[in-house]
Amino acid sequence: MLDWLKSPFLTFQEFVLLAGRATVNAVRRPFYGQDLFLQMDTIGVGSLPITVLIGFFSGVIMALQMSRALSQYGATGQVGQITAITLVREMGPVLTALLIAGRNASGIASELGSMKVSEQIDAMRALGTDPVKKLVTPRLLAMCVTLPLLTIIADFVGIVGGYMVAVPLLRLTTGSQYWNNAWRSLEYNDIAQGLIKPLLFAFIIALVGCLYGMRTTGGTQGVGRATTQAVVVASVWIFIVTALVTRIFVNL
Amino acid sequence: MARPKANAPRCILKFEDVSLQFDQPRPALDRVSFEIWSGETRIILGAAGSGKTVIMKIALGLLKPTSGRVSVMEQDVTHFDERQWYDVRSHIGVLFQEGGLFDSLTIEENVAYPLLNQARFMTAGKKPTLDSVRPDVQEALNFVELGNTLTKFPSELSGGMRRRVGIARGSVADPDLFLYDSPTAGLDPITANTIIALLIKDREMRNSTAAIITHRFQDGHLMANFRYNPEKDCLEKLAADSPIRERTKFMVMNEGRLVFEGSESALDASQDPYISKFSMNPARKAS
Ligand SMILES: Nc1ncnc2c1ncn2[C@@H]1O[C@H](COP(=O)(O)OP(=O)(O)OP(=O)(O)O)[C@@H](O)[C@H]1O
Ligand SMILES: [Mg+2]
Numbered sequence: 324m325l326d327w328l329k330s331p332f333l334t335f336q337e338f339v340l341l342a343g344r345a346t347v348n349a350v351r352r353p354f355y356g357q358d359l360f361l362q363m364d365t366i367g368v369g370s371l372p373i374t375v376l377i378g379f380f381s382g383v384i385m386a387l388q389m390s391r392a393l394s395q396y397g398a399t400g401q402v403g404q405i406t407a408i409t410l411v412r413e414m415g416p417v418l419t420a421l422l423i424a425g426r427n428a429s430g431i432a433s434e435l436g437s438m439k440v441s442e443q444i445d446a447m448r449a450l451g452t453d454p455v456k457k458l459v460t461p462r463l464l465a466m467c468v469t470l471p472l473l474t475i476i477a478d479f480v481g482i483v484g485g486y487m488v489a490v491p492l493l494r495l496t497t498g499s500q501y502w503n504n505a506w507r508s509l510e511y512n513d514i515a516q517g518l519i520k521p522l523l524f525a526f527i528i529a530l531v532g533c534l535y536g537m538r539t540t541g542g543t544q545g546v547g548r549a550t551t552q553a554v555v556v557a558s559v560w561i562f563i564v565t566a567l568v569t570r571i572f573v574n575l
Numbered sequence: 576m577a578r579p580k581a582n583a584p585r586c587i588l589k590f591e592d593v594s595l596q597f598d599q600p601r602p603a604l605d606r607v608s609f610e611i612w613s614g615e616t617r618i619i620l621g622a623a624g625s626g627k628t629v630i631m632k633i634a635l636g637l638l639k640p641t642s643g644r645v646s647v648m649e650q651d652v653t654h655f656d657e658r659q660w661y662d663v664r665s666h667i668g669v670l671f672q673e674g675g676l677f678d679s680l681t682i683e684e685n686v687a688y689p690l691l692n693q694a695r696f697m698t699a700g701k702k703p704t705l706d707s708v709r710p711d712v713q714e715a716l717n718f719v720e721l722g723n724t725l726t727k728f729p730s731e732l733s734g735g736m737r738r739r740v741g742i743a744r745g746s747v748a749d750p751d752l753f754l755y756d757s758p759t760a761g762l763d764p765i766t767a768n769t770i771i772a773l774l775i776k777d778r779e780m781r782n783s784t785a786a787i788i789t790h791r792f793q794d795g796h797l798m799a800n801f802r803y804n805p806e807k808d809c810l811e812k813l814a815a816d817s818p819i820r821e822r823t824k825f826m827v828m829n830e831g832r833l834v835f836e837g838s839e840s841a842l843d844a845s846q847d848p849y850i851s852k853f854s855m856n857p858a859r860k861a862s
Binding site for chain 1: 635637671675677689694700
């Protein structure tokens with residue numbers, strides 16, 4: 324029983340240590356600005372099209388689903404409010420994070436994993452650079468900047484998607500009522516949890532990807548294993564953390 | 576850089592009862608003790624998994640021993656932290672078994688990497704620029720006869736060429752100790768011999784200290800019996816009484832234990848079935 328718990332506990336401990344070292348390194352010289360911009364480009368710009376696509380369709384689906392339920396209560400005018408709140412609080416952050424986990428936690432893990440098995444990480448340490456500073460910190464910072472931005476974009480595009488369904492397609496409500504309704508329904512509480520969540524998810528995705536990549540053993544086969552594990556572990560933690568944060572905000 | 580090299584002999588690397596245990600029941604290294612002195616060439620032989628790479632990684636501080644003491648250049652480094660290790664490592668050149676070249680950097684940037692990142696080459700906390708180190712990089716690449724590959728990427732080179740880039744990167748900072756992990760593994764005999772010729776040339780030109788991990792007994796034999804002739808730019812056999820013969824020492828690892836240490840003639844004379852597999856002796860040939 325204790326043995327069974329030992330390995331996840333040690334992994335969690337490593338995760339916390341890595342998080343600490345990567346964060347401390349963010350404010351210590353030398354800075355690797357070039358690596359940071361490169362990462363922001365791959366994570367942020369690279370993920371933009373797919374984020375917009377998924378965001379749009381989640382808004383569309385939400386409005387379609389809600390149209391049935393709301394018309395039963397004769398409350399179709401509320402469609403803007405429901406779409407906005409669900410997207411900003413939960414769907415936007417979680418869907419974007421899952422998408423980025425699939426796309427970038429795997430990318431990070433396989434890149435660092437290949438570097439590990441070809442002894443490039445050892446070479447870095449042997450030749451005078453700290454791999455945490457050179458590899459982990461830029462990825463973590465890039466993720467912390469881009470994931471919240473991507474989430475905001477996904478939220479917005481999702482509300483536009485809801486509008487397309489609610490106004491031109493199903494004529495549930497007028498355009499101005501939809502936007503007014505959507506905008507005024509959002510409280511500070513919603514926006515706060517809509518931004519705190521992506522920041523926490525950014526830590527999870529970047530650090531899980533890096534941790535599993537840097538722990539890779541067993542050649543190219545090991546890289547595949549590390550990649551899969553990173554995506555699964557990051558996704559599970561995204562759900563656990565969103566449940567915890569939502570629990571806290573519901574009580575506020 | 577002015578520092579005594581050939582004159583006063585120094586103990587460059589010293590292991591005292593060093594053990595390392597991973598999760599497996601059998602230790603990866605089991606109470607290993609040896610010393611490498613300046614000017615010496617140490618050939619480390621042993622079967623796959625016998626702990627050769629582990630020795631190298633401990634000497635670089637990339638792995639921490641479970642017990643025992645390690646000294647590098649007469650400095651006890653057993654309890655050094657990562658920050659202190661960076662300084663020690665900047666005096667050690669290394670060629671990794673899996674290459675360890677950075678795929679995302681050009682050959683020039685790879686070879687320049689130690690000069691750009693090691694603290695001892697910084698002036699007032701500022702890194703040198705790639706332009707300022709270019710002459711050193713060019714010289715190191717010329718030495719391995721790859722002077723025209725500066726802008727290529729490692730993936731564009733053959734296995735033997737990548738090995739040579741690794742040697743250039745390891746020697747560019749003029750290290751006091753060079754660790755070569757399996758420099759000839761996976762190469763055809765001709766390429767393997769050119770690599771060994773480079774190591775011999777490096778030994779003679781810089782009077783360097785080196786540890787060479789290898790499976791091939793020919794590698795050790797070449798190192799012990801040949802010297803580089805700068806006039807004719809070729810290798811020639813050493814006289815029977817040359818002091819260089821004595822400066823090439825052999826050690827054999829078996830399952831984490833050091834089972835043999837000595838000169839080539841002692842290795843050839845060994846009757847042990849495991850040890851004699853790594854020697855040129857006729858008994859091995861017959862079996
Ligand atoms: N990071 C590690 N984690 C766990 N075990 C390891 C690790 N590195 C090495 N080992 C184990 O230590 C032992 C010695 O490995 P080492 O890499 O030194 O072998 P080697 O002599 O270099 O072999 P080869 O000639 O194949 O390179 C092996 O049993 C290996 O499984
Ligand atoms: Mg090895």
